[in-house]
Amino acid sequence: QDVTLRIHHILPPVAPAHAKFMVPWSEKVTRESGGRLKFQIFPAMQLGGTPAQLVDQVKDGVVDIVWTLPGYTPGRFPLVEAFELPFIASRDAEATSKALWDYVQAHAKDEFKDYHPLGFHVHGPGVFHVVKRPITSVDDFKGLKFRAPTRLTNRMLGAFGATPVGMPVPQVPEALSKGTIDGAVVPYEVGPSLKLQELVKFHSETDPGEPAVYVATFIYAMNRAKYQSLPADLKKVLDDNSGLSLSAFIGKVFRESDEPGKALAVAQKNPINVIAKAEVQKMRQAAQPVIDGWVEEMKAKNVDGRALIKSAQDLIAKHGGK
Amino acid sequence: MTPPADPIGRLIDRAARGFALFGGVLLTAIAAISVVSILGRWLLGKPIQGDFELVQIACAGCVTCFLPWCQMRRGHVLVDFFTNRLPPRTRLWFDAAGTLAIAAVAGLVAWRTGAGLLAVKAAGETSMILGMPIWWGYVPMAPAFALLALAACHGAAMDAIGATRR
Amino acid sequence: MSGIELGGLYFAGMLALLALRVPIGIAMALTGMVGFVTLAGWAPLLNQLKLVAYARYSNYDLSVVPLFLLMGNFASRGGLSAALFAAANAAIGHVRGGIAMAAIGACAGFGAICGSSLATAATMGQVALPELRRYNYAPQLAAGALAAGGTLGILIPPSIVLAIYAILTEQNIAKLFTAALVPGVIATLGYMAAIGIYVRVYPGTGPAGPRADRAARRRTGRAVLPVAAIFVVMIGGMYGGVFSATEGAAVGTVATGILAAFKGMRWKDFVDCVLSTAEAAGMIFLILLGADLLNSFLALSQLPVELANWVKGSGLPPMLVLTAIVLIYVLLGCVMDSLSMILLTIPIFFPVVMGLEFWGLRGSEKAIWFGMIALMVVEIGLITPPVGMNVYIISSLARDIPMAVAFRGVVPFLMSDAVRVFLVVTFPALSLTLVRWLN
Ligand code: NA
Ligand code: NA
Numbered sequence: 073q074d075v076t077l078r079i080h081h082i083l084p085p086v087a088p089a090h091a092k093f094m095v096p097w098s099e100k101v102t103r104e105s106g107g108r109l110k111f112q113i114f115p116a117m118q119l120g121g122t123p124a125q126l127v128d129q130v131k132d133g134v135v136d137i138v139w140t141l142p143g144y145t146p147g148r149f150p151l152v153e154a155f156e157l158p159f160i161a162s163r164d165a166e167a168t169s170k171a172l173w174d175y176v177q178a179h180a181k182d183e184f185k186d187y188h189p190l191g192f193h194v195h196g197p198g199v200f201h202v203v204k205r206p207i208t209s210v211d212d213f214k215g216l217k218f219r220a221p222t223r224l225t226n227r228m229l230g231a232f233g234a235t236p237v238g239m240p241v242p243q244v245p246e247a248l249s250k251g252t253i254d255g256a257v258v259p260y261e262v263g264p265s266l267k268l269q270e271l272v273k274f275h276s277e278t279d280p281g282e283p284a285v286y287v288a289t290f291i292y293a294m295n296r297a298k299y300q301s302l303p304a305d306l307k308k309v310l311d312d313n314s315g316l317s318l319s320a321f322i323g324k325v326f327r328e329s330d331e332p333g334k335a336l337a338v339a340q341k342n343p344i345n346v347i348a349k350a351e352v353q354k355m356r357q358a359a360q361p362v363i364d365g366w367v368e369e370m371k372a373k374n375v376d377g378r379a380l381i382k383s384a385q386d387l388i389a390k391h392g393g394k
Numbered sequence: 395m396t397p398p399a400d401p402i403g404r405l406i407d408r409a410a411r412g413f414a415l416f417g418g419v420l421l422t423a424i425a426a427i428s429v430v431s432i433l434g435r436w437l438l439g440k441p442i443q444g445d446f447e448l449v450q451i452a453c454a455g456c457v458t459c460f461l462p463w464c465q466m467r468r469g470h471v472l473v474d475f476f477t478n479r480l481p482p483r484t485r486l487w488f489d490a491a492g493t494l495a496i497a498a499v500a501g502l503v504a505w506r507t508g509a510g511l512l513a514v515k516a517a518g519e520t521s522m523i524l525g526m527p528i529w530w531g532y533v534p535m536a537p538a539f540a541l542l543a544l545a546a547c548h549g550a551a552m553d554a555i556g557a558t559r560r
Numbered sequence: 561m562s563g564i565e566l567g568g569l570y571f572a573g574m575l576a577l578l579a580l581r582v583p584i585g586i587a588m589a590l591t592g593m594v595g596f597v598t599l600a601g602w603a604p605l606l607n608q609l610k611l612v613a614y615a616r617y618s619n620y621d622l623s624v625v626p627l628f629l630l631m632g633n634f635a636s637r638g639g640l641s642a643a644l645f646a647a648a649n650a651a652i653g654h655v656r657g658g659i660a661m662a663a664i665g666a667c668a669g670f671g672a673i674c675g676s677s678l679a680t681a682a683t684m685g686q687v688a689l690p691e692l693r694r695y696n697y698a699p700q701l702a703a704g705a706l707a708a709g710g711t712l713g714i715l716i717p718p719s720i721v722l723a724i725y726a727i728l729t730e731q732n733i734a735k736l737f738t739a740a741l742v743p744g745v746i747a748t749l750g751y752m753a754a755i756g757i758y759v760r761v762y763p764g765t766g767p768a769g770p771r772a773d774r775a776a777r778r779r780t781g782r783a784v785l786p787v788a789a790i791f792v793v794m795i796g797g798m799y800g801g802v803f804s805a806t807e808g809a810a811v812g813t814v815a816t817g818i819l820a821a822f823k824g825m826r827w828k829d830f831v832d833c834v835l836s837t838a839e840a841a842g843m844i845f846l847i848l849l850g851a852d853l854l855n856s857f858l859a860l861s862q863l864p865v866e867l868a869n870w871v872k873g874s875g876l877p878p879m880l881v882l883t884a885i886v887l888i889y890v891l892l893g894c895v896m897d898s899l900s901m902i903l904l905t906i907p908i909f910f911p912v913v914m915g916l917e918f919w920g921l922r923g924s925e926k927a928i929w930f931g932m933i934a935l936m937v938v939e940i941g942l943i944t945p946p947v948g949m950n951v952y953i954i955s956s957l958a959r960d961i962p963m964a965v966a967f968r969g970v971v972p973f974l975m976s977d978a979v980r981v982f983l984v985v986t987f988p989a990l991s992l993t994l995v996r997w998l999n
Contacts, residue, residue: 132607251801418834428810454618464842475964510610
């Protein structure tokens, strides 16, 4: 029989995640299933709820598939956070995404036992987008009000001496244009949707030989019961289009999406600088307490955080990430 | 709209008033948190960390706690222009049914929000910056919806016996 | 069954519930829930219900609604609204309809500090409705003016709807806000003109008072200074980047509360303010919960998507496509709220419009121009029956004004809206000149 699966996610349909990953993926699955698996994609939270509730929506079967960030619900998926710590992930989103999939299989499967994960991935390296001045050293953060995307980047910016300001994403463009905040840290790929390149004046990357400042992790997951209810042949079609290969594919989409985002910043004639290696080292030193704090948190859960970080780094290296 | 005359009605009215005032406390807290955070950010470069999370959690509790009071004052608005010409007693029968519908929906939402509280608590979900448990935000909601259901039941009974005073 | 058929059927069911005096929020909730069960099943509905109330009520943007309601209560209690309208009366009370025009002006001023139409309608309704009645304005005119005036909350920047449009279409929010200024001023003037014409056609609905002398003007003018000071602080703070539009609600509430305390508000008055806020906020938020459930069902039914896809595939000439889009928004606006309409349809309409030829507009200019049109037409939905949120708010604030009277009062303002939509569609320069000039 024909099955229609509803996909719910946060971003507008112009976003690369919708146009270059979910749409092509769903079309491919439909094709390979001989038209028996169909999809309805609901972007921009059209079906209601908050972004943080997506994980419950898919767990409870309100929708069939969601694409979201585990980081929206701190406390639920503590182990994947190892990838979101400062300077852990590589700059190559594809390699890090493959490593993330392997990492979850090895260490964090239990966290996602209520779901049928189709893929895990990360976005490209975080970039500092600032209105007032370029970031050339860790001292440049002093006195800047920064919007941070995740729990751990919030702490990291605080460790750099910036003032982290929490606010929902839709408020960021207005806050930047009015000067309520001085900057935001996100990858280039997010730039176009917020028109960041027009709202800020400077973009600061980190030395290409160093790991990414931060990345966020993402999950693409299906309702467990819905997956199990499918006939074997349809399950196989889905299996062929999930796992390590899908994670790698999404990571590649995100890596490639950084380029047009950066091109817009270049076209805007915004100065783009690279924070030198020596300065990045200072930033890493400043951010060390964030990592240590996370390890302490894990210890309270009887988890060896250092070993997890080591495993994450090893897996990233194994998949060719630097 | 005057307070109910019967003892049960007065009791529900008192409870609804208490919830509304608690909502007022939360609303005052929202205003104070925002203003202190703005001043801190502007003058000292030190906002209240997680201010908008606090606002979100408080807002959920605040507006839910307002619902029963609104019901006791018959503030939940309905479309009257199709039934304006009906005799008042007949209109009250319709109102009894409509108010019972409030009770049904509010009771359902109270039950489900309670289940939501347990689910979110079991998941151990916290807020992004402060690490506050999210289920705290659900705590006032289930009782407030339950009280709304109770208030609506009482209102429907008053409508049915024709004792509603408007 | 197609989404349109299903949506139409359930919509008829909702109308029946509304006609049978089921409270509006509950009628929407029941329709949404039954629809949800039809399309997704019982278990998904019950699970959806676990989270929906918290999702709706913990919304950061909506926190401005109770805050501004409290601020409006402080303003009434502290005599600030009376002072404001005494000054308006002294200034233009001798003009027929003058005070209603002043109320529109006040809505526009409030719209400049508030990004939400509901909050604008609720606050201004609370502040201005008793005053308009005191100056013997006809119920339909008072209610119509304030319901329509409430839409200025979104039409004049800042604006939540425009912020979401910006993100959906990757446009510059600062430019969109700039572009919205001229249409916002036209809306304000258009509503004032509607009042001017209405009071001439129906004499006695907006009576002219005696002309005030210079001393009275000066006296009432001075009494307004504290209100003006709060307004200046809010505008300055928002445009100076000290606080966001959402945070501004807290600033305004605290400032007005302090002022009201100086003007003699005591603990008992404060409690009354809270209870009155609770009544109005409870009314609004029960409807918002129902609207949420209804919108989830409509999204699931794909009705808006089917309508939008029909336009996309219609092959009509550009201006007819735009007309169809406008009509669809007016139609959807009868039952949906503006933000949901934007979320569900802009992803489809936007690329269609960008692919067509309009007045030789290119790229971001076309996006801005279409944004202005979409903004205006989704706002019309707030004052059209049967689901017209602003009208509900006004008629619940004035229990003696029947809802039918309020809906009738909106008609002249709808005409004004129609004229404005025509102007903004026909003359893109109205939306674009300011943006071009500032670049
Ligand atoms: Na506004
Ligand atoms: Na409407």
